[in-house]
Each structure stands twice: as C-alpha cells, then as structure tokens.
Amino acid sequence: MEFGRKTIRNTIDMMFIANSNHNLQILSAIKHLSFTVNAWTSPNMKAFMAITAHGITPEWKMLDVLIGMPAVEGQHSGVNFADLLVYTLDKLELSDKHISITADNASSNSSLAKHLEYRLGGIFKLTQLLGCMAxxxxxxxxxxxxxxxxxxxxxxxxxxxxxxxxxxxxxxxxxxxxxxxxxxxxxxxxxxxxxxxxxxxxxxxxxxxxxxxxxxxxxxxxxxxxxxxxxxxxxxxxxxxxxxxxxxxxxxxxxxxxxxxxxxxxxxxxxxxxxxxxxxxxxxxxxxxxxxxxxxxxxxxxxxxxxxxxxxxxxxxxxxxx
Incomplete structure (x- = not known):
C-alpha cells in the first residue's frame, strides 16, 4: 500500500473518529463526570479552549480524556467560554452527567459559571465551580x-x-x-x-x-x-x-x-x-x-x-x- 499524503490524512481521520467513538462509549457508561477547562493562545496567535472529562469507570478505573478543543473566536469572556463548553457537552450528550468544573481563578471563569448555570437550567450550580489549587x-x-x-x-x-x-x-x-x-x-x-x-x-x-x-x-x-x-x-x-x-x-x-x-x-x-x-x-x-x-x-x-x-x-x- 502506498502511503501518500491523502492516504495518511484519511488514515488519521479514521483513527480520530474511531478513538472518539470509543471514548464516548466509555464516558456514556459513567454516571457522573467532572470537567476541567483551560484556554490559551498558541504562538501563531490561535486561541483554543481545552475541555477534559474526568470520571471513574464501572470497573473502578480513574479516567481523564480530552473531549474537545474548540477554537475561541472574539472576546475571551466567561459567556463565550460557557457557550463553547455547553455546545461541546450537548454535541457529545454529556450535559446531564455534569457534577463540577475545575478552572483557574480568573474572573472570567466566575462569569463562565454564572452563564453555565443559566444555560444548563439546574443541572449545574455556581457552587460546583472548583478553583485550581496550584x-x-x-x-x-x-x-x-x-x-x-x-x-x-x-x-x-x-x-x-x-x-x-x-x-x-x-x-x-x-x-x-x-x-x-x-x-x-x-x-x-x-x-x-x-x-x-x-x-x-x-x-x-x-x-x-x-x-x-x-x-x-x-x-x-x-x-x-x-x-x-x-x-x-x-x-x-x-x-x-x-x-x-x-x-x-x-x-x-x-x-x-x-x-x-x-x-x-x-x-x-x-x-x-x-x-x-x-x-x-x-x-x-x-x-x-x-x-x-x-x-x-x-x-x-x-x-x-x-x-x-x-x-x-x-x-x-x-x-x-x-
């Protein structure tokens, strides 16, 4: 088999889809999940927000997996971050498993929690925002x-x-x-x-x-x-x-x-x-x-x-x- 650029690209895409489906199947079997969010700007000035899910599997194994890294467009405000998080969780059908969010102590994350409480309609409360200890x-x-x-x-x-x-x-x-x-x-x-x-x-x-x-x-x-x-x-x-x-x-x-x-x-x-x-x-x-x-x-x-x-x-x- 020849490994040209198109073949390599298609192989990577298929591996990504297969791995994503596998992770989603595991996460769906976990009753409660917590999430960490972190936003940063790359050296080429592209902004991203990483979303990581954490939980304990039915086999009592601790799991943490990156579930999304959407690009951040516009202002780095708590409202914008909350919308990106809700969009990602809804897309993966994980919103109802939400128990907490861990983020740093930037003031924008306080507004993130407030807007998230409004968007999720009772699933998430402001008190479920945890600060980064470090x-x-x-x-x-x-x-x-x-x-x-x-x-x-x-x-x-x-x-x-x-x-x-x-x-x-x-x-x-x-x-x-x-x-x-x-x-x-x-x-x-x-x-x-x-x-x-x-x-x-x-x-x-x-x-x-x-x-x-x-x-x-x-x-x-x-x-x-x-x-x-x-x-x-x-x-x-x-x-x-x-x-x-x-x-x-x-x-x-x-x-x-x-x-x-x-x-x-x-x-x-x-x-x-x-x-x-x-x-x-x-x-x-x-x-x-x-x-x-x-x-x-x-x-x-x-x-x-x-x-x-x-x-x-x-x-x-x-x-x-x-």
Whole structure:
C-alpha cells in the first residue's frame, strides 16, 4: 500500500473518529463526570479552549480524556467560554452527567459559571465551580509578597474580559523596560539587576552546566518564578554584591542590597514550601482531596512556624529611606 499524503490524512481521520467513538462509549457508561477547562493562545496567535472529562469507570478505573478543543473566536469572556463548553457537552450528550468544573481563578471563569448555570437550567450550580489549587497557591504567594511590601506593581485584578489582543504572548510576561518598578523594594531591585544582566551582550554566552551562573528574571504569569529569581540571586549573592559595588558599574549601584540579604533569605524560606507543593500538584496525574488537604495543613503550619521565628520588626519591609 502506498502511503501518500491523502492516504495518511484519511488514515488519521479514521483513527480520530474511531478513538472518539470509543471514548464516548466509555464516558456514556459513567454516571457522573467532572470537567476541567483551560484556554490559551498558541504562538501563531490561535486561541483554543481545552475541555477534559474526568470520571471513574464501572470497573473502578480513574479516567481523564480530552473531549474537545474548540477554537475561541472574539472576546475571551466567561459567556463565550460557557457557550463553547455547553455546545461541546450537548454535541457529545454529556450535559446531564455534569457534577463540577475545575478552572483557574480568573474572573472570567466566575462569569463562565454564572452563564453555565443559566444555560444548563439546574443541572449545574455556581457552587460546583472548583478553583485550581496550584493557581490558588500561586496567588497566595503574590499576595504575601505584596503584604511584605515588596511588589508595588499595579495589576488589574478585576478584569472581566480578556480580548484576543491581550492574549498576545508579548502581554503574558513582564517586559523588562524598567518602568513602574519601585527600587526601594527588595524584589524590584533584584528584578532590575536581573534585567540589566540579561540585557548584557555577554549574557547569552554563559555556561549553566555547573549551576546557576545567570540571574533569572521573574515573570508574573509563570508560577514560582519570583521564588526562582530570589533563590538564584541568593546563591549568587557575592557576585551580585561585587557587580553592584564595582566603580566601573555605577549604573547598577541602585540595585545594591546591603542589609536586605536577610530579607531575601526570609522570602526564599517562605516561598520554598509553596514552590515544592506546586510541583507536587503539577506532577500528579490525579490530584484528589486526600492530597490537597494535607498540603493546605502543611502550608498553614509553615506560616505559623515563620511567625515564631521572626518578630514584627524583622517582617517589616527593608530600607525605604534611601
């Protein structure tokens, strides 16, 4: 048999249809299903929403399968997401098996749940929307950093709709332009130093094989990136101090950390458990409540331990009178 482009295309189509019918047959035998939804934009600026179904088969085997990945057109609003989800579930005749949805904590997902409750007419309730635990932990880390007095960048937390233009990859990261950064804070100083170093012509030639030899720049949309940046900077403390203290590099003297290194160590010690549990959750194929509850308890215990180690003065933001 010749395998030309048409034959390969037809074979792939038939395999897809056969596999879809097989998955649908399995899902139809499951009484209750939960779903996860996640939207993103590809590098070629095509937006998609992945819909995954989760359940337990009559043979007591846990199952998770991708049931749809419709293209997202227009605004990335909760109403639009809900319509796509309802369309997919109705097409597969799975709407009546719905018990919960797991999504991240974007405000658009709250409106998704409200519109879904309206569209499904009693099958789904607003309380059946579950948040992503790893995302909650990441948001908690950002809130703690702000309370600690280190992150003063203004972020719009109340945006209801995200347009396709705003999903551009260039808008998903913090651009190192040096604007709106308060240099009187520890994180901002390290952020500024990392920006300066990464902009150096010599930076691409660095060898990372023997350990961290280049500062890491934090990205707000990347989980644990602030921890990675602080931890790397702490390991390169002597190099950073030498760089900022050199007379030939007076332009980076404003990023110098003197007494603030203890504060960096404090923040690293606090953020490290959050980093560890996030990796545990992301590596788990089937995250369950039996896993989540001990993680929450361990994090709360860690917070109380930190409170006993540092007094109030030690937890107040560092030098702000430069």
């Amino acid at each position: 995302h909650v932990i990441n948001l908690s880390a950002h809130d703690w950093i702000r309370v600690f007095g280190t992150d003063t960048r203004v972020v719009n937390e109340n945006e209801d709709e995200i347009t396709l233009g705003k999903m551009d990859l260039a808008n998903l990261v913090d651009q190192p332009d040096g604007q709106d950064i308060n240099l009187h804070t520890v994180v901002s100083r390290i952020h500024g130093l990392a920006t300066y170093v990464q902009g150096s012509p010599q930076s691409p030639n660095q060898d990372h094989s023997s350990g961290p030899r280049m500062l890491i720049l934090d990205v707000r949309t990347r989980w644990n990136s602030t921890y990675d940046m602080l931890n790397c900077d702490l390991k390169l403390r002597k190099v950073c101090s030498t760089c900022c203290g050199s007379e030939s590099r007076g332009e980076v003297a404003r990023f110098s950390l003197l007494d603030e290194w203890d504060k960096v160590a404090q923040m690293v010690s606090f953020l490290e458990p959050l980093n560890n549990v996030t990796k545990i959750l992301c590596c788990s194929k089937f995250s369950t409540l039996s896993m989540g509850l001990p993680i929450y308890i361990s994090l709360i215990t860690n917070i109380y331990d930190i409170q006993t180690k540092y007094n109030t003065f030690q937890l107040i933001p560092g030098r702000a009178d430069d």
